[in-house]
Amino acid sequence: MKQNNLKGWLYLLPAIAFLGLFMVYPLVDVLVYSFEEGYNFASQTDMGTGLYNYSYVLHDPYFMQAVKNTFILVIITVPLSTGFALVISLALSSIKKLRDAFQTIYFLPYVTNTLAVGLVFMVLFKRTDYTEGMVNLLINWFGGESVDFIDGPYWAKMFVMCFYTIWVVLPFKILILTSALASVNPDYYKVAQVDATPRWRVFTRITLPMISPMLFYLIITGFIGAFKAYSDEVALFGTNLNAAGMNTIVGYVYDMLYGDSGGYPSYAAAAALILFAIVLTITVINLLVSNRRVKI
Amino acid sequence: MKVVLDHLTKRFPNRNRKIKTEVVAVDDFTFEIPDGKLVGLLGPSGCGKSTTLNLICGLEKPTSGRIYFGDDDVTNLPPELRGVGMVFQNYALYPHLTVLENILFPLENLKGDKRLSKEAMRSRALEAAHLVQIDALLERRPAQMSGGQQQRVAIARALVKMPRVLLLDEPLSNLDARLRLQTREEIRRIQRETGITTVFVTHDQEEAMSISDVIVVMEKGVLQQIGKPQSVYDDPTNLFVAKFLGTPPIDVFNGEIRGGLLYLGKDAVLPVAGYREGKVTVGIRPEGFVPDEKGPLCCRLVGVEVMGRDTSVVAAHPALTTNTMRAIVDTDSGVDPNALEVRFSLKSRKVCLFDAETGARLYAPTV
Ligand SMILES: Nc1ncnc2c1ncn2[C@@H]1O[C@H](COP(=O)(O)OP(=O)(O)O)[C@@H](O)[C@H]1O
Numbered sequence: 257m258k259q260n261n262l263k264g265w266l267y268l269l270p271a272i273a274f275l276g277l278f279m280v281y282p283l284v285d286v287l288v289y290s291f292e293e294g295y296n297f298a299s300q301t302d303m304g305t306g307l308y309n310y311s312y313v314l315h316d317p318y319f320m321q322a323v324k325n326t327f328i329l330v331i332i333t334v335p336l337s338t339g340f341a342l343v344i345s346l347a348l349s350s351i352k353k354l355r356d357a358f359q360t361i362y363f364l365p366y367v368t369n370t371l372a373v374g375l376v377f378m379v380l381f382k383r384t385d386y387t388e389g390m391v392n393l394l395i396n397w398f399g400g401e402s403v404d405f406i407d408g409p410y411w412a413k414m415f416v417m418c419f420y421t422i423w424v425v426l427p428f429k430i431l432i433l434t435s436a437l438a439s440v441n442p443d444y445y446k447v448a449q450v451d452a453t454p455r456w457r458v459f460t461r462i463t464l465p466m467i468s469p470m471l472f473y474l475i476i477t478g479f480i481g482a483f484k485a486y487s488d489e490v491a492l493f494g495t496n497l498n499a500a501g502m503n504t505i506v507g508y509v510y511d512m513l514y515g516d517s518g519g520y521p522s523y524a525a526a527a528a529l530i531l532f533a534i535v536l537t538i539t540v541i542n543l544l545v546s547n548r549r550v551k552i
Numbered sequence: 553m554k555v556v557l558d559h560l561t562k563r564f565p566n567r568n569r570k571i572k573t574e575v576v577a578v579d580d581f582t583f584e585i586p587d588g589k590l591v592g593l594l595g596p597s598g599c600g601k602s603t604t605l606n607l608i609c610g611l612e613k614p615t616s617g618r619i620y621f622g623d624d625d626v627t628n629l630p631p632e633l634r635g636v637g638m639v640f641q642n643y644a645l646y647p648h649l650t651v652l653e654n655i656l657f658p659l660e661n662l663k664g665d666k667r668l669s670k671e672a673m674r675s676r677a678l679e680a681a682h683l684v685q686i687d688a689l690l691e692r693r694p695a696q697m698s699g700g701q702q703q704r705v706a707i708a709r710a711l712v713k714m715p716r717v718l719l720l721d722e723p724l725s726n727l728d729a730r731l732r733l734q735t736r737e738e739i740r741r742i743q744r745e746t747g748i749t750t751v752f753v754t755h756d757q758e759e760a761m762s763i764s765d766v767i768v769v770m771e772k773g774v775l776q777q778i779g780k781p782q783s784v785y786d787d788p789t790n791l792f793v794a795k796f797l798g799t800p801p802i803d804v805f806n807g808e809i810r811g812g813l814l815y816l817g818k819d820a821v822l823p824v825a826g827y828r829e830g831k832v833t834v835g836i837r838p839e840g841f842v843p844d845e846k847g848p849l850c851c852r853l854v855g856v857e858v859m860g861r862d863t864s865v866v867a868a869h870p871a872l873t874t875n876t877m878r879a880i881v882d883t884d885s886g887v888d889p890n891a892l893e894v895r896f897s898l899k900s901r902k903v904c905l906f907d908a909e910t911g912a913r914l915y916a917p918t919v
Pocket residue numbers: 564565566567575576577595596597598599600601602603604
């Protein structure tokens with residue numbers, strides 16, 4: 257028995273060593289950094305420990321802007337993208353002809369390079385010397401004023417950011433939900449039909465509960481993904497996100513480390529831990545709600 | 553409610569899209585299900601039983617033909633307007649709802665003047681639960697119940713809206729042997745108590761024979777025979793029905809009629825007056841053999857199995873279409889298990905003659 261235990265640990269050793277070196281150690285290190293004032297990489301020195309880093313970050317207007325941006329992004333994109341995905345999946349699973357074709361079309365953005373998608377968004381939204389951009393042309397056509405979506409007002413930039421995020425996460429959610437819908441035993445729908453169940457009731461009392469585990473999976477991973485948003489913002493607004501007022505929490509962490517104003521690992525660590533606390537709280541709330549709601 | 557199927561046909565496009573020919577799942581069915589009876593729809597798997605049931609319930613539309621409930625033509629009515637209750641093979645209980653919620657579900661769908669008050673719904677659901685004897689399980693979820701209990705819930709859910717017709721698609725096939733016996737009695741009892749016209753689909757002939765008022769035997773989409781279980785067993789219209797009913801199955805011989813006598817190989821076993829001379833297929837029920845030292849049918853003895861009340865004699869004969877045959881005889885009929893040979897005389901009531909080519913029953917000429 258003891259021998260076996262030892263063997264087991266031996267087998268696990270490479271994985272543990274790897275995880276320890278590249279996951280646990282850095283995590284602990286970040287925690288340590290976040291409490292060390294003015295830590296300097298080069299000289300490996302600090303000026304004492306305390307909560308100063310947290311206080312600095314929480315009083316930094318750029319950080320507060322990033323938090324605000326991130327929260328707006330999360331609150332708008334997670335419900336909307338999940339909702340759209342559900343509607344599209346329902347439509348997809350109710351058609352018979354051309355379903356495969358539509359499924360491919362909806363899945364294309366997932367396998368398309370982010371930069372290519374970014375380019376498409378440029379064509380849609382960016383004003384250049386030659387054109388106002390597709391969306392503006394549309395707005396003009398309906399008699400509206402052009403809006404600068406990339407360098408213009410905050411709401412316009414936020415709109416583009418949310419639009420882009422929803423666009424990017426939609427295919428995966430559609431994929432998951434169409435397969436969840438397809439895995440519901442058709443006999444349930446037959447029984448429901450024989451029992452004269454109205455369509456809306458079939459949806460709320462049968463379909464939704466049956467796919468609820470997948471739905472909650474998507475919501476939880478959606479929250480986490482949206483809180484970690486960064487690269488999409490860079491693709492849209494360039495690297496100087498603070499100037500554009502479009503920074504996110506992860507973006508702030510990156511800037512503190514490597515950006516033009518960078519070189520502050522302590523602040524970065526503190527910001528990262530604040531993000532961690534937020535994501536943890538939201539996920540725990542999500543799990544608590546889903547444990548109560550998801551019954552199968 | 554009497555159910556009438558009138559020249560009902562259902563063709564499906566082939567599931568394999570490369571094959572252009574259609575599958576005829578139900579081929580020109582005409583029969584009547586009498587009001588308040590339990591009808592067993594019996595046939596091997598893939599013969600179109602489920603399709604027939606789906607046609608009656610409205611989940612499938614017939615290619616041609618009509619369906620009547622009583623005097624109403626329901627052919628073009630969708631299932632929700634037909635007033636049928638259906639129980640599926642896998643029960644299809646909603647897993648996230650409790651037993652009570654499952655049973656209430658159909659009632660909550662009722663609209664207009666059919667809609668009941670909350671208390672009335674509840675008492676109807678409790679009544680249905682009581683009928684199938686699951687009163688104690690109302691707060692459970694399907695996953696917390698045995699197959700037999702789930703089965704009862706499914707029946708209660710189908711009965712609660714008081715359907716005109718109750719349809720059961722292989723309701724017992726997911727249960728173990730003992731539970732199957734028990735549950736089929738239960739279904740019989742519930743059907744008697746409610747008097748609802750019931751169609752019960754099964755591929756198990758014993759099950760169909762034991763609980764049905766009327767059995768309908770079908771094969772490859774074609775109706776073979778309809779009648780009381782005993783009369784279908786005693787009087788099969790063709791070789792398929794004869795072989796399909798009965799355990800142990802009927803023993804089949806290649807026979808010949810010569811000079812008014814039925815020959816099995818060299819043995820002249822029965823006088824058969826009035827039939828056309830020539831080759832016939834002969835089916836003999838296992839209980840039609842009587843051990844008799846002077847009997848005309850001489851078989852090689854393979855084995856004797858004593859099964860309590862009866863004895864099963866396994867024997868071989870050159871005219872058999874199978875390797876061995878089985879005769880069920882009285883235990884005290886004195887077959888010596890060590891003998892090499894066993895001789896039988898035959899009960900003529902248990903012998904059926906069939907056309908050697910088509911398998912159609914050959915009947916004794918009526919005088
Ligand atoms: N939706 C369908 N599409 C194509 N063929 C079908 C369909 N449903 C049933 N069939 C075919 O019809 C025949 C009868 O099927 P079914 O009624 O399910 O048989 P049973 O219930 O007696 O086992 C089978 O050959 C089956 O393959």
